[in-house]
Amino acid sequence: MKKGLQCSFCGRWHSEVATLIPGPGDIFICDSCVDVCKSVVDNMLGKDRALPERIKEFRDCVTGLRALLDMKEITQAEFDAKRKKLLEQLWKT
Numbered sequence: 001m002k003k004g005l006q007c008s009f010c011g012r013w014h015s016e017v018a019t020l021i022p023g024p025g026d027i028f029i030c031d032s033c034v035d036v037c038k039s040v041v042d043n044m045l046g047k048d049r050a051l052p053e054r055i056k057e058f059r060d061c062v063t064g065l066r067a068l069l070d071m072k073e074i075t076q077a078e079f080d081a082k083r084k085k086l087l088e089q090l091w092k093t
Ligand SMILES: [Zn+2]
Pocket: 007, 008, 009, 010, 011, 012, 029, 030, 031, 032, 033
């Protein structure tokens, strides 16, 4: 027996969710799937907002390291190692 409309994302029936929002054609999304999608999008936006700031910090650190290298305070190998570590931190989430 057909139970009526179903969420196209999680497969729950209309009777099992608070709201089903219709999409184009024959697809629907329920309120809890909307919540999940919203937190995913918020997360992505949050990271995107933070990224330019982190890239700026990275560049400032590398500029500082390069100055130390120019003054022979650190070796090229130390510079490369520290720069590599900074890069790893930049992309670590
Ligand atoms: Zn759902």
